Amino acid sequence: MTKIKFFVILIISILCVLLPQIANALNYEQISEIAKGITVLIDGCNSGSGVIYQRQGNTYYVLTAKHVFENSAVGCLAIAPDGTRYEINSNDVIVPIANVDLAVVSFSSNQDYNIATVGNSQQATSGKNVYVAGAPEPSVAIPRRTTLVVSGNIVGRQSSQEGYELIYNNATSRGMSGGAVLDAQGQLIGIHGQGDRIDKEKTGLNLAIPIETFLKAEIANLPKPGSDSTPLSSPEPQVEVNYSTLENQLKTLAWKEANDTTVKLMLQLVNRESEGWFTKESLAQLPCEDLKVIDSLWQKYSRYYKPPSFFEKFEKEHTRFGFSVQKTLFEEIVHQQGARDANAFNQFREKVGWIEYESISYKLDAPKGHLPALTFPVIFLAERSLTAAPIPKSYSLVIHCH
Numbered sequence: 001m002t003k004i005k006f007f008v009i010l011i012i013s014i015l016c017v018l019l020p021q022i023a024n025a026l027n028y029e030q031i032s033e034i035a036k037g038i039t040v041l042i043d044g045c046n047s048g049s050g051v052i053y054q055r056q057g058n059t060y061y062v063l064t065a066k067h068v069f070e071n072s073a074v075g076c077l078a079i080a081p082d083g084t085r086y087e088i089n090s091n092d093v094i095v096p097i098a099n100v101d102l103a104v105v106s107f108s109s110n111q112d113y114n115i116a117t118v119g120n121s122q123q124a125t126s127g128k129n130v131y132v133a134g135a136p137e138p139s140v141a142i143p144r145r146t147t148l149v150v151s152g153n154i155v156g157r158q159s160s161q162e163g164y165e166l167i168y169n170n171a172t173s174r175g176m177s178g179g180a181v182l183d184a185q186g187q188l189i190g191i192h193g194q195g196d197r198i199d200k201e202k203t204g205l206n207l208a209i210p211i212e213t214f215l216k217a218e219i220a221n222l223p224k225p226g227s228d229s230t231p232l233s234s235p236e237p238q239v240e241v242n243y244s245t246l247e248n249q250l251k252t253l254a255w256k257e258a259n260d261t262t263v264k265l266m267l268q269l270v271n272r273e274s275e276g277w278f279t280k281e282s283l284a285q286l287p288c289e290d291l292k293v294i295d296s297l298w299q300k301y302s303r304y305y306k307p308p309s310f311f312e313k314f315e316k317e318h319t320r321f322g323f324s325v326q327k328t329l330f331e332e333i334v335h336q337q338g339a340r341d342a343n344a345f346n347q348f349r350e351k352v353g354w355i356e357y358e359s360i361s362y363k364l365d366a367p368k369g370h371l372p373a374l375t376f377p378v379i380f381l382a383e384r385s386l387t388a389a390p391i392p393k394s395y396s397l398v399i400h401c402h
Contacts, residue, residue, distance in 0.1 A: 052115055064179075065178035131150065155169050177192065259373060
């Protein structure tokens with residue numbers, strides 16, 4: 001009888017420990033909703049992700065990976081869960097712990113965003129289910145950055161290497177660095193940022209920095225607001241835009257007139273026709289859907305056929321102009337040199353023939369990606385200088401939209 005009582009007590013004790021954990025475990029749909037509500041996309045410089053972990057008044061703090069901002073000479077955009085864009089100055093990036101791959105950025109907004117609930121990363125032991133949230137870089141199958149929430153399991157733990165300790169088998173991609181690692185209750189237990197590789201090939205294992213590592217430093221050095229960023233939302237245009245003039249000009253190969261009309265349409269979209277020039281804020285307010293319409297028209301009417309080479313049987317169709325063409329060329333340069341910085345953009349300018357304002361060519365045989373040359377009006381009105389102009393910030397909007 002004594003043994004029976006012992007086993008009954010033992011079973012009850014085990015159930016008392018396990019049942020609360022089972023009851024608190026959320027399903028994938030619930031975890032996904034939580035993750036997408038606290039995930040921020042980092043864009044415009046290097047691609048990354050982040051998690052909203054704190055709010056003080058109208059200032060939101062985002063925890064992310066430090067390497068997202070390395071080798072970046074231009075400003076970045078923090079894209080909130082609702083799609084609102086906030087400018088981040090790379091000089092305002094806070095590194096809370098030396099030799100640990102963490103960074104904190106902040107933005108100000110009167111919008112009501114969700115804040116991550118902090119969990120206990122010490123309980124993230126082998127076999128525990130975890131979720132990694134982040135937005136991979138665009139690909140052929142997924143051409144726009146989209147927040148993904150990937151399920152997996154903790155498979156081990158290592159001694160700290162730049163802060164990285166947690167090891168898991170969730171599938172991740174470039175652009176997800178800095179994203180949240182959540183436990184089965186949807187609580188923040190780590191920051192994703194490293195993939196295991198052998199001979200440059202991914203092994204399928206990834207690593208995160210435990211949240212406790214950051215919390216210890218945060219208590220001693222609470223991050224302060226980096227800057228008073230203004231929310232850069234993407235509202236629907238208040239005026240109806242007619243693209244028929246642009247289409248007719250492109251159809252008749254009137255490239256200069258089409259380039260001028262494109263500038264006028266973009267000014268119309270952000271209600272700056274009377275000013276006749278863009279600010280950084282107004283550039284970020286350009287609706288993506290309208291930019292896509294303009295881009296599609298430029299692509300449609302700049303198609304040409306290249307004679308086949310000796311080894312080819314048929315002529316190939318090519319598209320010479322458009323935002324998407326420019327983006328592809330720029331991304332190729334970034335991929336080759338491994339950094340999205342001012343040097344990459346200077347190489348891009350040379351490739352598309354943007355050497356001087358007077359050198360703009362309005363012919364179909366102009367360099368690929370040469371038109372539309374919308375950055376030049378922005379350059380001369382903003383800085384009167386090619387070298388000091390903040391082109392990458394405006395160009396990052398096109399990258400994000402496509």
